[in-house]
Amino acid sequence: MTETELGSLETEMNRGFLQILVLALLEKDRYGYSMIKHIEGLGYKIEENTLYPLLRRLEKNGWISGRWTLGEDRPRKFYGITAEGRAMKAGLLAVWKNQNRILGEIEKENEHDQ
Amino acid sequence: MINKLDAYLEDIGHYLAVGPAREEILSEIRSHILEKAEDERPRSGEAALEKVIAGFGPPRRVAERYLEGREIIAPAYQRHLFRYTSILFGFHFIFTLIGVIFDRSFVLFPFLFVPRMGLIEALMYLPTAFLTDLGFVALILYFVTQSKKDIKLPWPKFALEAEEIRPPRKPGALAATLAGLTFMLALTSAAICFYLRHGTVFIAGLAGSGEIKPLLTAEAGRSLSLIVIALLAAGAVSLFLKLFTRSRWVDVGSDAVSLILFGLILRRPFDGLFAVPISGRALSGIKISLAISLLFIVLMTAIDLLKNLVMIGRTAPALKPPERRTPA
Numbered sequence: 001m002t003e004t005e006l007g008s009l010e011t012e013m014n015r016g017f018l019q020i021l022v023l024a025l026l027e028k029d030r031y032g033y034s035m036i037k038h039i040e041g042l043g044y045k046i047e048e049n050t051l052y053p054l055l056r057r058l059e060k061n062g063w064i065s066g067r068w069t070l071g072e073d074r075p076r077k078f079y080g081i082t083a084e085g086r087a088m089k090a091g092l093l094a095v096w097k098n099q100n101r102i103l104g105e106i107e108k109e110n111e112h113d114q
Numbered sequence: 115m116i117n118k119l120d121a122y123l124e125d126i127g128h129y130l131a132v133g134p135a136r137e138e139i140l141s142e143i144r145s146h147i148l149e150k151a152e153d154e155r156p157r158s159g160e161a162a163l164e165k166v167i168a169g170f171g172p173p174r175r176v177a178e179r180y181l182e183g184r185e186i187i188a189p190a191y192q193r194h195l196f197r198y199t200s201i202l203f204g205f206h207f208i209f210t211l212i213g214v215i216f217d218r219s220f221v222l223f224p225f226l227f228v229p230r231m232g233l234i235e236a237l238m239y240l241p242t243a244f245l246t247d248l249g250f251v252a253l254i255l256y257f258v259t260q261s262k263k264d265i266k267l268p269w270p271k272f273a274l275e276a277e278e279i280r281p282p283r284k285p286g287a288l289a290a291t292l293a294g295l296t297f298m299l300a301l302t303s304a305a306i307c308f309y310l311r312h313g314t315v316f317i318a319g320l321a322g323s324g325e326i327k328p329l330l331t332a333e334a335g336r337s338l339s340l341i342v343i344a345l346l347a348a349g350a351v352s353l354f355l356k357l358f359t360r361s362r363w364v365d366v367g368s369d370a371v372s373l374i375l376f377g378l379i380l381r382r383p384f385d386g387l388f389a390v391p392i393s394g395r396a397l398s399g400i401k402i403s404l405a406i407s408l409l410f411i412v413l414m415t416a417i418d419l420l421k422n423l424v425m426i427g428r429t430a431p432a433l434k435p436p437e438r439r440t441p442a
Contacts (some may be wrong), residue, residue: 032142033149048150049171052142053179055137074149077142 018046018054020096023081023089026064031076062090088095119147121423122167124318129177131184137182187252188259194267195251197424202247204420207370210243211416215377233374291356298350305343315339332387335372338379345375362422369419376412380405408417 021044025035032052039046058064063085066077081089123140130136147166154162171177187195206228209220213228214236220228231239258265305315314335318327328335352368384401392400 031145033146047171048146048169049176049179052139052146053182056139056180074145075141076145076149077138 016092016096018050019058020089020092022051022054022058023063023092026079026081026085029078029080031078033076036113058085075082118163118167120149122170122173125173126177129174130180143176146170149330151246185259187255191255191258191267195248195255196426198251198254199244199248200423200426201420202251203244204423206243206247207240207419208416210240211373211377211412214277216378216379233377268424288357289355295350295353295357298346298353302343302346302350305339305346309343313339315342328385328389334382334387335389338382341375341378345372348372348375365422366426369415372415373412373419376408376415380408380412397418 021039022035025038030038032048032055035049036046036051055064055066059079060067063082064079065082066079068075068077123144126143127136127140130139147163148171151162151166154165177190207224209226209228213220214231214233217230219230220226229239233418258267308315312326312328313332314328314330316329316335316339318329348368348371352364355364384404388397
């Protein structure tokens with residue numbers, strides 16, 4: 001498997017993961033750049049040109065809400081999760097945990113067989 | 115320094131849809147880039163800004179991320195663009211030809227308008243008609259896409275499925291094509307030689323002195339002979355091309371040329387065509403038989419043309435391959 005192929009598959013896997021990640025992060029109000037820094041601090045990286053369109057889509061779906069603040073030295077758009085988004089996050093987390101469980105069990109079976 | 119950022123944002127804005135959302139998107143990107151540039155150490159000022167802008171990505175790519183899922187024509191309907199355009203244009207072509215032959219116009223608003231025109235005007239009219247058909251179909255598919263409903267667009271299945279994947283050429287097919295080409299070349303050459311020698315390919319027999327007795331009047335014999343030679347030559351060229359390619363465009367070209375030539379034959383006035391005396395009753399019978407035969411050939415050729423255009427439309431690649439998505 002080449003690095004390009006791996007990168008391409010990772011991008012596909014990330015689609016769902018990033019949605020859960022952003023919804024989880026926005027339990028506390030944050031703006032785009034602060035989210036990127038926070039995620040980087042956790043040892044993960046999200047491209048800015050991926051994050052902002054994603055925020056826009058989530059906002060359009062009503063799962064997060066955004067508001068501009070004009071404090072400090074420049075305007076920033078802060079986002080926070082909505083009740084609808086919270087329900088969606090719970091559903092997505094359940095799916096994700098179930099997928100992890102299935103994968104974990106299969107890995108255990110494989111190790112046992114070897 | 116800010117000029118570079120402004121230019122970058124202007125480029126992104128160029129690719130985004132117009133509206134209040136655009137200004138908000140650009141404001142958010144501006145805020146992000148300025149804040150990140152300030153955090154860039156040890157770089158500062160213009161160098162930091164340039165680095166952050168480069169890291170954000172090319173303007174078109176950035177804009178496309180915002181436009182994902184907002185296709186003008188959904189991937190599922192993109193192949194219909196070629197399918198429906200080929201059908202519509204096929205009808206347009208046939209009606210244009212009939213209009214030229216019978217010197218009349220057709221209106222079927224808003225699908226079809228074929229004005230009265232001559233052959234040259236028709237040749238200029240058809241490319242415009244094609245673009246109109248393409249635009250009309252694209253507009254319909256745009257509305258279907260924007261409706262966000264799962265509309266299953268109809269598609270006629272008149273014995274075409276079996277031909278979707280063309281079977282490999284049979285071993286004897288090439289030899290048959292070659293034999294056909296040889297025969298057509300011989301026939302075309304003979305017709306050309308005969309025409310050059312006698313000024314016509316239509317003869318009623320030989321006169322007493324061995325001179326040929328022309329069937330048609332001099333002018334009609336000349337022009338109709340040239341059309342027949344052109345038909346034979348078109349057949350030969352088509353067979354020659356089929357030795358190298360199985361493209362349906364060869365059949366489309368051959369059908370189109372044949373239809374134009376048959377159109378020229380049908381446009382000729384029938385009265386005063388024959389140089390030999392024929393009784394009124396026999397002349398009337400010949401006239402009807404010829405007209406029916408020619409119209410039947412024209413109809414078959416037109417159907418074949420339409421079928422080939424449809425098949426080309428069916429096998430045309432989609433504008434953009436559908437994106438692979440993992441289930442949410």
